Amino acid sequence: MSSYFKCNDVSKTYPKGQMALRGVTFEIPASGIFSLIGRNGAGKTTLVRILATELMPSSGDVFIDGVDIIKDPDSIRKRIAIIPQEARAISWLTPMQTVTTFLLYRGMKYAEAKARSREVLKELGLTSVADKLNRTLSGGQKRKVLVAALVASDADILFMDEPTTGLDPISRAELWDILSELKKNKFIFLTTHYLEEAERLSDRIGILDQGEIKAIGTMSDLRAMVPKKYSISLIDRDHGSVEIENNGSLMKIGSRIFVDDNEAYVIARDLINKNFRFSINPVSLEDIYYSIARKEIGGEEGVQD
Ligand SMILES: Nc1ncnc2c1ncn2[C@@H]1O[C@H](COP(=O)(O)OP(=O)(O)O)[C@@H](O)[C@H]1O
Ligand SMILES: [Mg+2]
Structure with missing residues (x-):
């Protein structure tokens, strides 16, 4: 059976805040790359955090493969890993330590975590900096270290909130290659405000505006929504x-x-x-x-x- 995500009338109002999500409803297959696009304040981070079981919605239901993840988040958490929008590689750790720690935290045994970290850092072209302090790495390399942790984990649903924001064009292109490879056996849910990136990279795209999903689907589904082609x-x-x-x-x-x-x-x-x-x-x-x-x-x- 193929995986899917289903959001049913999900709303979120922060305490003392305005309404960040208003009745978000959609169903998408959890395969390939899904990009959520929208301007700052549209509600992307709020939605990602709810789907990743980090934040409770004010109302609504979310199902992943039939599991009600609001009522029963523990049964899905093993399958989920997230790079939050504000995440930074800890400056006084090395990439090797960063990835290994993440895997240990997720319950992997030490020897396996170390071996797996080495292997993934190599896959992502980070072997030469694996044992240097993160703070000595370039911006692109630091971002890749965070991605390496997700790649190394056993999670098959990966959330990345603006993984390419602020990167130079070459680092972005390298990250695109990594994500394109990764999507072959994991589902990637990312947010971005680079529209050409979403178009090039994604199998499906959702447009979030002022807390509402305005459109969702493949590029050809979205093209079908505008009268001029x-x-x-x-x-x-x-x-x-x-x-x-x-x-x-x-x-x-x-x-x-x-x-x-x-x-x-x-x-x-x-x-x-x-x-x-x-x-x-x-x-x-x-x-x-x-x-x-x-x-x-x-x-x-x-x-x-
Ligand atoms: N922790 C919070 N407390 C109160 N309001 C928040 C909080 N986080 C986000 N918001 C508000 O919710 C709205 C959506 O924010 P966010 O989900 O971060 O959007 P995006 O990621 O698309 O920029 C914004 O108006 C923002 O100010
Ligand atoms: Mg955000």
């Missing part, structure tokens, strides 16, 4: 702008226009005739996100700056 961009630097044939609006260099199949055909032909260079792409997650959060794509107002 393609974006056309002008990439011609020799011209400033062009008048679009079908609606008379002015399209500037660098701006995008959202179109359906027919419009794409008409406009592309027009741009070719006028000798403009352009690109046509399926709408990106970023386009969809802004459309759903701010209602910009679709309808009659196709042209955007």
